[in-house]
Amino acid sequence: KAGVTQTPRYLIKTRGQQVTLSCSPISGHRSVSWYQQTPGQGLQFLFEYFSETQRNKGNFPGRFSGRQFSNSRSEMNVSTLELGDSALYLCASSAGLAGETQYFGPGTRLLVL
Amino acid sequence: GENVEQHPSTLSVQEGDSAVIKCTYSDSASNYFPWYKQELGKRPQLIIDIRSNVGEKKDQRIAVTLNKTAKHFSLHITETQPEDSAVYFCAASRGRMDSSYKLIFGSGTRLLVRP
Numbered sequence A: 001k002a003g004v005t006q007t008p009r010y011l012i013k014t015r016g017q018q019v020t021l022s023c024s025p026i027s028g029h030r031s032v033s034w035y036q037q038t039p040g041q042g043l044q045f046l047f048e049y050f051s052e053t054q055r056n057k058g059n060f061p062g063r064f065s066g067r068q069f070s071n072s073r074s075e076m077n078v079s080t081l082e083l084g085d086s087a088l089y090l091c092a093s094s095a096g097l098a099g100e101t102q103y104f105g106p107g108t109r110l111l112v113l
Numbered sequence B: 001g002e003n004v005e006q007h008p009s010t011l012s013v014q015e016g017d018s019a020v021i022k023c024t025y026s027d028s029a030s031n032y033f034p035w036y037k038q039e040l041g042k043r044p045q046l047i048i049d050i051r052s053n054v055g056e057k058k059d060q061r062i063a064v065t066l067n068k069t070a071k072h073f074s075l076h077i078t079e080t081q082p083e084d085s086a087v088y089f090c091a092a093s094r095g096r097m098d099s100s101y102k103l104i105f106g107s108g109t110r111l112l113v114r115p
Helices: none
Strands: A005-007 A010-013 A019-024 A031-038 A042-050 A053-057 A064-068 A074-078 A087-094 A108-112 B004-007 B010-014 B019-025 B032-038 B045-051 B056-059 B062-067 B072-077 B086-092 B109-114
Touching: A005 A087, A010 A019, A019 A087, A019 A108, A031 A074, A042 A064, A042 A074, A042 B086, A053 A064, A074 A087, B004 B086, B010 B019, B019 B086, B019 B109, B032 B062, B045 B056, B045 B062, B072 B086
Parallel strands: A010 A108, B010 B109
Antiparallel strands: A005 A019, A019 A074, A031 A042, A031 A087, A042 A053, A064 A074, A087 A108, B004 B019, B019 B072, B032 B045, B032 B086, B056 B062, B062 B072, B086 B109
């Protein structure tokens, strides 16, 4: 099976702009989780989607949002970008309610100038 | 709140020696504990995981032990090789059916295996 894919891989934006990141899970996986990775804060949970529904959300401001489509692909959006949003954004897919194992995509590296 | 502490933050060992990384979790409802290896510029890769109904699990040179009473779990790598050099993350989560299911990660351990 093909692994988790994310697009774009790299992105440069300026403060105040918004950005949309995309994640395609492993075929057959219905759950997508998003994480932010920074040198200072490590890996932090953003949110999880299962069957187009957000099941859980981490401690991030409302500027961070997401959605999942019927084909399980997921997008996350960050509005009004701040310098501190510069990070590697990772998505992970899992089979869903059948298992906990999460498989990560390569990430999107976002730089906010 | 939920928290996972990981030690040490850096670990340097001679090739062939063993390496041990320890984690402590705070959420007593956690019952799934994966370990990920992340090489520079690459995605985290699952190397081993353990569930709370098991005390130890081995996969070739890698083993994980879990002490639910003390809320500790550890990664053991034997006969280390230079290609084991990477950052290792532990994580803890509740069961998949729990609406609060999410991975809480430790801060990572940078392992360097000296040839």
